[in-house]
């Protein structure tokens with residue numbers, strides 16, 4: 001297993017749209033194992049393949065406090081969305097460690113359909129943090145970042161904050 005490096009905004013590779021996985025082979029399984037490890041080390045609740053420069057439609061998440069409820073979603077689809085919620089989000093790819101968080105409006109409940117690592121289809125009803133996380137990660141696979149959901153002004157502020165930090169390095 002290996003810890004993968006997480007692409008950082010404004011890396012254009014974060015804007016690529018990921019392709020469906022056609023065969024869950026050993027290579028895909030190895031990628032997922034590395035993604036789990038990377039998510040743990042970086043203290044993320046979710047990680048999409050796009051963030052580590054891999055353009056397969058895969059994300060991993062663990063929204064539990066105990067860090068023992070890992071979910072891997074391959075070729076995820078959001079079947080339905082219900083209601084709205086607004087909660088603080090951050091991202092391992094957007095000024096991670098710089099305190100970049102903002103409130104994002106999302107559906108309050110979603111139904112997810114995906115393949116697991118054995119290639120079996122599963123469906124999952126999620127709300128609260130898990131629902132937000134699923135929407136955030138599926139966005140990543142479509143090249144969308146959480147800041148895209150914010151006002152222009154807020155996006156500009158975040159961009160400047162990250163730029164300022166990089167100039168100091």
Ligand code: NI
Nearest residue numbers: 090091092093
């Ligand atoms: Ni993210």
